[in-house]
Amino acid sequence: MQLLEAGQAETSARILYDSCPLCSGKDLRIVRRADCSQHPLYRPEIPADMTWLGCADCAHVFTEGYFDESALNLIFGRTQIGQTVGHDIEGQRAVSARMVQWIGEQADLGDWLDVGFGNGSLLFTAEEFGFRPVGIDLRKANVETLRALGYEAYCMDFADLATNGRFSVISMADVLEHMPYPKPALAAAHRLMQPDGVLFLSMPNIDNMVWRLLDANKANPYWGEIEHYHNFSRKRLHALLEEHGFRPIKYRVSERYRVCMEVLAVKQERLAS
């Protein structure tokens, strides 16, 4: 581990949003302050306080800023055990199978792109069900492991993929809330998908009784979740999907993470603008 030089502490910080990252609204209010210093990925070079803002125009809730590159390197320099390829592969397979079955009821068998594949379970299981798996992840070691196992995998921003119209399924499991700007990702998903392709999203849901109860008990882990920039409600997510040419068709509760929702949306042809 590298020791912190004097004066270096200020080099890792957040780049502040000057408007709502979803609707560009300027009327922003502080809704919550939290401390992320107990998070396993926290590093002392990163600010310990997290400030959450609410947009008066669209009601979206998001952090006041996103990490600059030096902070990201510190955070992504370490990988949590659950995000390494093959972690708990048998336990994860059963949960992934229920997800693939649910998604597969709406999607044609074809190429399946998993954005942020993490431990790889969803991709391995999709393959078992007859899909052709493609993985993309920002963690280089994960991509190298998947490639060594013979899978098509990329370490890049998935908006840079050029295979328009290829995928019958794109899954972004617990990904959108990690992106400083989710809209370009949804636009890329739309472009990369075949007509009637199915988009799978999962993320925490801010608008339900469990969330409110955790808040009341001061036990909600998501306000101090260092890797998240957004707390979506189902309503806000659905509106965002519709704005990007997707029709939300199914909703259910996640088995993988606390208080999370899972949403399926079908690609619609874009309206001429």
Ligand SMILES: [Zn+2]
């Ligand atoms: Zn907004």
